[in-house]
Amino acid sequence: MEALLGIDIGTSSVKSMLMDVEGRMLGFAQLDYETHIPSPFYAEQDPEEWWHLTCKTTAAALQQANLGAERIIGIGLSGQMHGLVALDENGEVIRPSIIWCDQRTVGEKLELEKVFTPKELGELIQNPVATGFQLLSLMWMKNHEPELYRRIRSVILPKDYVRYRLTGAIGVETTDASSTSAYNVADRCWSEELFAKVGIDQALFPTAGEPWQISGSVTRQAAAEGPFAVGTPVVYGGADQPMQAIGNGIVSPGTVSCTIGTGGQLFAPIVRPVYDELLRTHTYVHAVPDRWYLLGASMSAGLSLRWLAGQILHDTDYPRLDERAEAIPAGSEGVIFLPYLAGDRTPHMDPHAKGMFFGLTLKHTDAHLVRSVLEGVGYSMRDSLEIFKSLGVGMDKLIVSGGGAKSDLWKQILADILGVDVYVSTMREQACFGAAMIAGVGVQVYSSVESACAAIVSIHEQPVVPIQANAAKYERGYRTYKQLYERNRDLFLPTSETE
Numbered sequence: 001m002e003a004l005l006g007i008d009i010g011t012s013s014v015k016s017m018l019m020d021v022e023g024r025m026l027g028f029a030q031l032d033y034e035t036h037i038p039s040p041f042y043a044e045q046d047p048e049e050w051w052h053l054t055c056k057t058t059a060a061a062l063q064q065a066n067l068g069a070e071r072i073i074g075i076g077l078s079g080q081m082h083g084l085v086a087l088d089e090n091g092e093v094i095r096p097s098i099i100w101c102d103q104r105t106v107g108e109k110l111e112l113e114k115v116f117t118p119k120e121l122g123e124l125i126q127n128p129v130a131t132g133f134q135l136l137s138l139m140w141m142k143n144h145e146p147e148l149y150r151r152i153r154s155v156i157l158p159k160d161y162v163r164y165r166l167t168g169a170i171g172v173e174t175t176d177a178s179s180t181s182a183y184n185v186a187d188r189c190w191s192e193e194l195f196a197k198v199g200i201d202q203a204l205f206p207t208a209g210e211p212w213q214i215s216g217s218v219t220r221q222a223a224a225e226g227p228f229a230v231g232t233p234v235v236y237g238g239a240d241q242p243m244q245a246i247g248n249g250i251v252s253p254g255t256v257s258c259t260i261g262t263g264g265q266l267f268a269p270i271v272r273p274v275y276d277e278l279l280r281t282h283t284y285v286h287a288v289p290d291r292w293y294l295l296g297a298s299m300s301a302g303l304s305l306r307w308l309a310g311q312i313l314h315d316t317d318y319p320r321l322d323e324r325a326e327a328i329p330a331g332s333e334g335v336i337f338l339p340y341l342a343g344d345r346t347p348h349m350d351p352h353a354k355g356m357f358f359g360l361t362l363k364h365t366d367a368h369l370v371r372s373v374l375e376g377v378g379y380s381m382r383d384s385l386e387i388f389k390s391l392g393v394g395m396d397k398l399i400v401s402g403g404g405a406k407s408d409l410w411k412q413i414l415a416d417i418l419g420v421d422v423y424v425s426t427m428r429e430q431a432c433f434g435a436a437m438i439a440g441v442g443v444q445v446y447s448s449v450e451s452a453c454a455a456i457v458s459i460h461e462q463p464v465v466p467i468q469a470n471a472a473k474y475e476r477g478y479r480t481y482k483q484l485y486e487r488n489r490d491l492f493l494p495t496s497e498t499e
Contacts, residue, residue, distance in 0.1 A: 001026075002073045003065065004445070005058065006436030008240065008429070009050050009079035009159045011035065011099065011262045016057035017432035018065045018072070021445050023456030027065030028429060029057040036096065041103040043132070044096040047085055047161045054162050055226030062227055069229040075166065075218070076211075076439030077237030078244070078431040079159025081179040082130075084137040087154045091170065094148050097158060098137040101263075101299060101342055103351045105136035108143065112136065115197050118279050124194050126185045127178075128279035131343070131351045134180035138200060155204050159237055165225075166234050167216030170206055173236035177208040178284040185283055185292065186273040211238040211287040212441040212449065235442035240431050241267055241295060242287035244401055246438065247430025249457030251288045251450055254396040256388075258414060258422075260404025264301025264339075264377055266346075266384040268294045268393050280347035281387050287438060288449045294393055296346035296384020301377045302403045304339045304355070308373050313366050318407070325371035326409045330416065330470035331477050332368045334359040337376030338484055340492075347383045348485060352492045358484055374410050375474070378417040379481040385418055399423045399459065401430050408464070416470040417478065421463035427456075 003026055008015040013033065018026040031053045036044045062069060082100035087093060098104075112129050113121075121128065129136060134155065141149040156164065157176045164170050177183045177190070182205065184191045195202040209215055218232040237243070241259070245267055250257050257267040273292045275283040282295040300307070309316045340353035357369065385395065398420045404410045405424050415422040427433050437452040446452035 001067065001071060003067055003071050004436040004439045005072050005075045006432035006434070006439065007054055007058070007075065007077050007162060008243070008431040008435060009054070009077065009162055010240065011080045011101070014050060014053040014057050015429060015432050016054065016061045017429050017436060018061050018067065019433065019436050021440065023433070025428065026067065027061035027063070028432070029060035029064065031057050035099065035101070039104070043099050043102040045099055047093050047097050047158070050158065050162055051165045059227040069227050069232070072229065072232050074439035074443040074445070075232055075234045076435035076437070076442070077159040077163055078240045078435040079157060079162070079176070079237070081157070081176060081239045081241065082133045083158045084134045085156045085158060085161045086141065086148070086152045087156065087170065088151045089153045091164070094151055095145070098132070098140070099158070100132040102132045102137065103343060105131045105140045106351055108136040108139040109351070111139070112198060116194070119277070121279060122275060122277055124191045125181060125183060126273055126275040126283045127181065128282070128349050129181045130345060130349060135182040135200070139198060142200070152204055154206060156206065163215060163234055163237065166218055166222045166228065168219045168221070169216040171209055171215050171236065172206050173209045173211050173238060174285040175211055175238040175242045175287050179239055179282070183208075185285055188285060209236045211236050211242070211438050214442050233443050235439050237435050237438060238287040239284070241265055241284070242293065243434035243438070244431040245269070245293070246287055246434035246449060246453060247427055247432070247457070248399045248401060248425045249453040249459070250399060251286070251291065251453055254394065256395045256398050258381055258398055258400045259402040260301045260377065260400065260410065261402035262301070262303045264298035264381060266296040266381050266388070268388050268395065270294055270393060274391050276387050276391060280349065281384060287434070294388055294391065296381070296387065298339055298377060298380040299342040299345055300339045300355070301380070304337070304341055304373050304377060305370070307341055308369060321370045322407050322409050324367040325374065328367050328371045331473040332372040332375060333364065334361070335364055335368050335372040336477060336481055336484065337372040338481070339373070339376045339380050347387060350489070350492070352494060353485065354492050356484065356488070374407070374413050375417070375477065376481070378413045379478050381414065382417050382478055395420055397421060397423055399425055401425060411464045412467070415464045415466045417474045419466055419471060421465055423459050423463045426458045426460055
């Protein structure tokens with residue numbers, strides 16, 4: 001039996017999944033790891049750990065599938081976006097990777113925004129710049145670690161490092177390149193003008209391939225270190241958002257993806273690279289030819305629930321928390337949560353934004369807090385949807401994935417707040433499936449990404465339908481939610497006591 005391997009380098013775990021060419025999962029394994037916080041507002045990971053766990057999870061998936069590595073006919077990758085992996089002239093990692101949720105680069109963000117107006121950024125890269133994005137992290141290294149910066153010969157993204165370890169070839173691809181804040185998304189090329197004005201050498205950035213193109217094959221060294229067969233083709237793969245979209249069959253306008261994982265994302269395919277002139281959302285390259293997508297992002301979606309459950313309630317029995325929260329009426333009887341525990345991306349682009357519970361009284365319980373967190377994340381997704389609508393991007397169907405898709409209550413809240421039927425894919429581990437499908441396109445098992453989706457992806461036919469009585473309550477709650485940020489924005493700014 002022939003198999004395709006999809007590997008996902010996430011924020012909290014590495015996953016490896018084997019599927020046959022009909023799309024049946026043959027084996028799956030997942031191993032978690034930690035994000036290191038050496039200083040406040042920092043977030044780093046060790047690329048070597050990604051590689052080590054890739055080897056372990058792939059071995060476990062092969063054992064589960066009862067297959068040898070020689071049965072793998074193609075390997076694809078998915079990975080967390082935005083992060084910086086810096087390599088020296090020998091291809092060695094220079095320092096731990098600065099990942100997407102890092103917030104040390106506030107100064108570099110301000111520095112770049114003094115050089116370019118929002119209008120100029122829109123014309124150059126069609127996107128805002130944000131802390132944790134690769135370009136700003138590289139500027140931070142130049143400003144604060146000049147000796148290490150001078151050693152850099154290549155910069156790549158997290159999943160690109162694993163592909164490099166598999167193939168020995170250093171490279172990036174269009175979907176992840178477009179998330180670096182240095183890529184002209186409309187023209188699909190690095191922005192020469194931006195590099196010139198911020199004093200970054202463009203030669204550090206490899207030419208970007210396409211996700212389905214074969215970037216190389218498994219080397220003897222990789223086969224000696226892990227459960228891989230020499231010569232197995234490896235495609236470039238893609239960023240986790242377009243990969244999960246492919247795993248959900250989302251390739252054309254009208255169907256929107258909502259991912260509730262560590263962060264939260266609203267993803268809408270588009271046929272031309274429109275962007276929000278206020279730079280509140282992102283416009284990136286999709287993993288389908290002649291497609292882009294709009295992305296709205298929340299820094300703390302599932303992370304907010306994990307924080308509440310683990311650090312405040314000391315109860316991580318999520319199904320039980322869900323059941324208790326379901327007994328609370330829509331609107332949490334006046335409690336509103338701002339999910340800004342790690343700053344905010346869409347729509348405020350504010351790394352200083354803080355989390356907040358508003359409206360607490362003596363009658364409220366921990367169940368109210370749980371429900372208000374679920375609702376606060378829903379309101380955050382509504383912020384993104386309103387911007388999409390302003391750009392003429394509609395939504396006929398919403399497909400929810402990530403950990404939030406396991407919660408019937410959360411799906412109902414999303415349906416009620418967003419005013420749309422909510423569907424769930426029958427596929428598990430959509431990012432892994434997307435990566436494996438892209439590998440199948442690369443080795444010509446499938447003629448195109450669209451044909452792979454048509455052959456493999458299926459959606460549960462019965463959606464979660466909005467409850468109109470709840471929708472009315474959430475309209476009122478959403479208006480208050482928006483005002484809470486506006487009225488407290490200045491209070492979120494750091495003071496000498498909190499810096």
